[in-house]
Amino acid sequence: MHDISAAITTRFRVAATGCIIGLLVVAVAPWLLDTYLTNILIRTLFLATVVMTVDILWGSVGILTFGQSAFFGIGAYACGLIFTHYGFGPGWALAGLALGIGVGAVVAAATGWLAFFHGSLPLYASIITLALPIVLTQVIFSGGNFTGSSSGLSGFPTYYWDLRIWFWTAGTFLVLTTTAAWLLVRSDFGRVMVAIRENEERCAYLGIPVSRIKIMLMIASAVIASAAGFGYAAFSNVVAPELASFQLGTEFLIWTALGGRGTLLGPIFAALGIDTMSSWLSGTMPFLWKLLIGVVFVAVIVLLPRGFAPLVGGLFRRILPVRTAGAPARVLVPDTRSRLGQGADDQKPPLRIEHLSRRYGSLSVLTDVTMTGRASHLLGIIGPNGAGKTTLMRCISDGSERSGGKVEINGAEIGRGAPQDIVALGVGRSFQNTNLFDTLTVADCLLLARYRIDGARLFRSSVGIALPEPALDILRATGLDQRLADETGNLSHGMKRGLELAMVLATEPSVLLLDEPTAGLTRPERMVIGKVLGRLTRDYGLCIVLIEHDLDFVREISDRVVVLHQGSILMEGTVDEVVSSELVRSVYAGHHVEAAQ
Numbered sequence: 001m002h003d004i005s006a007a008i009t010t011r012f013r014v015a016a017t018g019c020i021i022g023l024l025v026v027a028v029a030p031w032l033l034d035t036y037l038t039n040i041l042i043r044t045l046f047l048a049t050v051v052m053t054v055d056i057l058w059g060s061v062g063i064l065t066f067g068q069s070a071f072f073g074i075g076a077y078a079c080g081l082i083f084t085h086y087g088f089g090p091g092w093a094l095a096g097l098a099l100g101i102g103v104g105a106v107v108a109a110a111t112g113w114l115a116f117f118h119g120s121l122p123l124y125a126s127i128i129t130l131a132l133p134i135v136l137t138q139v140i141f142s143g144g145n146f147t148g149s150s151s152g153l154s155g156f157p158t159y160y161w162d163l164r165i166w167f168w169t170a171g172t173f174l175v176l177t178t179t180a181a182w183l184l185v186r187s188d189f190g191r192v193m194v195a196i197r198e199n200e201e202r203c204a205y206l207g208i209p210v211s212r213i214k215i216m217l218m219i220a221s222a223v224i225a226s227a228a229g230f231g232y233a234a235f236s237n238v239v240a241p242e243l244a245s246f247q248l249g250t251e252f253l254i255w256t257a258l259g260g261r262g263t264l265l266g267p268i269f270a271a272l273g274i275d276t277m278s279s280w281l282s283g284t285m286p287f288l289w290k291l292l293i294g295v296v297f298v299a300v301i302v303l304l305p306r307g308f309a310p311l312v313g314g315l316f317r318r319i320l321p322v323r324t325a326g327a328p329a330r331v332l333v334p335d336t337r338s339r340l341g342q343g344a345d346d347q348k349p350p351l352r353i354e355h356l357s358r359r360y361g362s363l364s365v366l367t368d369v370t371m372t373g374r375a376s377h378l379l380g381i382i383g384p385n386g387a388g389k390t391t392l393m394r395c396i397s398d399g400s401e402r403s404g405g406k407v408e409i410n411g412a413e414i415g416r417g418a419p420q421d422i423v424a425l426g427v428g429r430s431f432q433n434t435n436l437f438d439t440l441t442v443a444d445c446l447l448l449a450r451y452r453i454d455g456a457r458l459f460r461s462s463v464g465i466a467l468p469e470p471a472l473d474i475l476r477a478t479g480l481d482q483r484l485a486d487e488t489g490n491l492s493h494g495m496k497r498g499l500e501l502a503m504v505l506a507t508e509p510s511v512l513l514l515d516e517p518t519a520g521l522t523r524p525e526r527m528v529i530g531k532v533l534g535r536l537t538r539d540y541g542l543c544i545v546l547i548e549h550d551l552d553f554v555r556e557i558s559d560r561v562v563v564l565h566q567g568s569i570l571m572e573g574t575v576d577e578v579v580s581s582e583l584v585r586s587v588y589a590g591h592h593v594e595a596a597q
């Protein structure tokens with residue numbers, strides 16, 4: 001316990017130390033810089049804050065956004081428009097800031113809603129964010145005298161503070177937002193962000209509301225970018241369409257890539273260095289500077305594809321070996337409030353499927369499938385390859401999959417619900433091919449699985465991971481409880497299978513869908529899984545639907561068996577009935593048969 005609290009304190013100490021050093025540098029810098037450089041750096045500090053938000057979105061969550069410049073422009077124009085047309089003073093300044101942040105947040109929410117609806121591809125989100133600054137600059141162009149059209153607005157009254165005060169304002173804003181972002185990406189919520197970047201589909205099937213989280217992050221980063229834009233305009237006393245342009249949005253991405261995507265500090269230093277150099281070179285070498293910047297960009301992309309930060313970080317650690325503030329050691333604890341097995345309604349079967357069909361164009365993969373999964377029962381689904389077993393699982397766990405028919409979970413129709421909505425109804429699903437997060441640790445994966453029940457802490461890391469007993473049993477039996485700090489990519493196949501099952505149980509489902517959970521496992525490993533499944537139906541009343549090719553395993557643990565053949569139910573009965581059926585034998589022997597009801 002002492003180590004754990006030490007690790008957490010270390011992280012906050014590192015954050016506080018970094019923040020204080022940053023504030024000290026900001027406090028001292030204006031005394032060391034000349035007026036020209038201070039002027040340039042004030043603007044650059046505001047831009048670097050926006051780049052930091054790009055790194056959060058792109059580096060941590062995987063959203064390739066071209067649109068951060070739009071939010072920067074919204075904040076800048078809120079300042080220019082209010083000060084030019086309405087008035088100037090502390091009240092107007094606050095109103096302008098609130099307007100910029102408010103409009104930025106609303107536009108971000110609308111953009112996020114459009115970009116991240118269920119089933120949209122990442123490319124689609126990038127195109128939407130690319131369109132946003134283009135649309136916004138057209139709005140500015142068509143605004144006539146009000147927005148200043150292509151010339152923008154300039155000369156409006158503003159705070160003509162001493163340059164040092166502006167530098168401190170911009171620098172403090174950057175340091176404080178970066179410290180908060182640093183703590184965020186290292187918190188439990190930061191793990192959720194990385195998990196979304198790594199495997200969005202698996203997150204959804206753990207009940208994590210991926211789209212909502214992306215929209216929230218988009219709004220938060222838009223708020224920061226809008227505030228930075230407001231500061232930039234108030235300082236520079238001029239706003240122009242270029243501030244909202246997609247060219248600037250693309251530059252933000254380039255700076256992020258050069259600095260080192262996902263490293264937070266790398267992109268900030270890249271922004272500070274490149275923008276300052278550009279401003280300086282554009283004065284001294286007006287015709288050559290863009291060429292120089294282009295050459296540097298190409299050289300870095302070729303020689304350092306991960307950007308500058310990993311290189312500089314490696315050198316720094318060699319010269320000055322310091323202990324990094326890694327994740328704290330986690331401990332597993334039994335969840336005393338676990339509702340595993342208590343979610344089902346006695347009056348209604350946990351799973352009811354009626355006349356389900358699935359077509360891919362003219363290919364009919366499932367036809368008129370009707371079946372019921374009961375509490376405390378393990379229903380085996382067998383059938384030859386291509387019979388439609390996995391498709392059936394997909395149709396139960398994702399409302400957008402089926403072409404017709406009805407699926408009810410604990411009496412509630414799933415409708416067109418996304419996987420996370422269906423997890424909320426009580427469905428847990430494991431996949432045919434193990435589907436985990438290779439760069440996350442075992443503990444991180446288990447914490448992710450608890451998101452639906454426990455949520456994720458925003459700026460802190462949890463130490464104890466509370467899990468239902470059966471999940472703990474699997475972890476102990478497979479030795480995973482001793483490997484909590486290991487990355488899942490380094491685990492054996494059997495351990496990965498065990499971890500995936502423990503994760504699904506951690507979501508506390510009442511209907512468990514397992515697609516060949518024992519494929520590739522050794523006999524002792526299969527026995528462990530079989531025992532746990534038996535306990536889940538017997539002691540916890542779960543309804544388990546299990547796809548298996550290993551008929552011996554199915555015989556050992558199933559209560560009833562459904563045989564699928566060419567997308568239809570060929571037979572349903574007890575294990576003995578099915579195993580002794582001539583019809584089933586001929587299907588497995590490859591003979592053509594008519595589905596019998």
Ligand SMILES: Nc1ncnc2c1ncn2[C@@H]1O[C@H](COP(=O)(O)OP(=O)(O)OP(=O)(O)O)[C@@H](O)[C@H]1O
Nearest residue numbers: 360363365383384385386387388389390391392432
């Ligand atoms: N996205 C898709 N587009 C077109 N056809 C598909 C698609 N997904 C599955 N199918 C087809 O649907 C049929 C059933 O596939 P499914 O994976 O459900 O079978 P299965 O019974 O799980 O097989 P296996 O035991 O080999 O996993 C197959 O003929 C497959 O080619």
